[in-house]
Amino acid sequence: MDYTPQFSVVFNNIGFFIQGIFLTIQIVVVAIAFGLVLGIAGALCRTSENRFLKWVATAYVEFFRNTPFLIQLFFFFFGLPSVGVRMSPWQAAVLALAINFGAYSTEIIRAGIEGIDKGQIEAGMSLGFKKLQIFRHIVLIPALGKIYPALVSQVVLAVLFSSVVSQISAEELTFVGNYLQSRTFRSFEVYLTVSLIYVVLVWCIKGMAFLIQKRFFAFTQYIR
Numbered sequence: 001m002d003y004t005p006q007f008s009v010v011f012n013n014i015g016f017f018i019q020g021i022f023l024t025i026q027i028v029v030v031a032i033a034f035g036l037v038l039g040i041a042g043a044l045c046r047t048s049e050n051r052f053l054k055w056v057a058t059a060y061v062e063f064f065r066n067t068p069f070l071i072q073l074f075f076f077f078f079g080l081p082s083v084g085v086r087m088s089p090w091q092a093a094v095l096a097l098a099i100n101f102g103a104y105s106t107e108i109i110r111a112g113i114e115g116i117d118k119g120q121i122e123a124g125m126s127l128g129f130k131k132l133q134i135f136r137h138i139v140l141i142p143a144l145g146k147i148y149p150a151l152v153s154q155v156v157l158a159v160l161f162s163s164v165v166s167q168i169s170a171e172e173l174t175f176v177g178n179y180l181q182s183r184t185f186r187s188f189e190v191y192l193t194v195s196l197i198y199v200v201l202v203w204c205i206k207g208m209a210f211l212i213q214k215r216f217f218a219f220t221q222y223i224r
């Protein structure tokens with residue numbers, strides 16, 4: 001039996017795909033913003049001399065880096081309601097993705113911070129810089145420059161991980177694809193389209209990352 005692709009199912013439902021794309025971008029942007037804050041805080045705790053903070057950050061990183069993202073997502077959406085904490089699919093998706101991204105970015109940022117020459121910090125102190133100024137200008141910005149390509153790669157993975165949130169009925173791109181496939185039974189056309197959209201999203205992220213790197217982190221190797 002010959003199978004003739006019919007991409008009319010894609011064009012007739014372009015509005016659904018656009019809605020899915022926008023929700024995917026929304027979830028990823030919010031999650032990465034919060035995850036980056038968690039990553040910076042976690043990296044500071046990991047490099048702190050305070051043993052308790054270091055232990056808490058280490059436990060956080062080890063737990064969320066060594067458990068499947070799908071299980072983390074199910075815990076926030078299905079597990080927490082058992083103790084009275086209920087969230088919408090969007091909230092659970094953002095929270096799970098942010099915490100997961102924060103755990104991975106903690107280790108990336110920590111590596112960047114530990115790569116800063118201590119002599120530079122001592123020079124800043126001798127010049128009378130305050131601790132916040134030293135952290136911002138001598139530690140954080142150069143550290144981000146060093147680990148920028150790795151951080152961008154983690155952002156790309158976060159975009160791809162976002163497809164998993166369709167399992168809790170968050171109506172992002174993959175959810176839209178699953179919905180249309182169940183209604184039209186045109187699996188080839190629908191999932192090919194979804195795949196190509198993810199490729200375009202990743203290309204756009206890499207393009208923007210390249211421009212940001214060229215503008216703010218020109219001393220690092222360009223992203224490919």
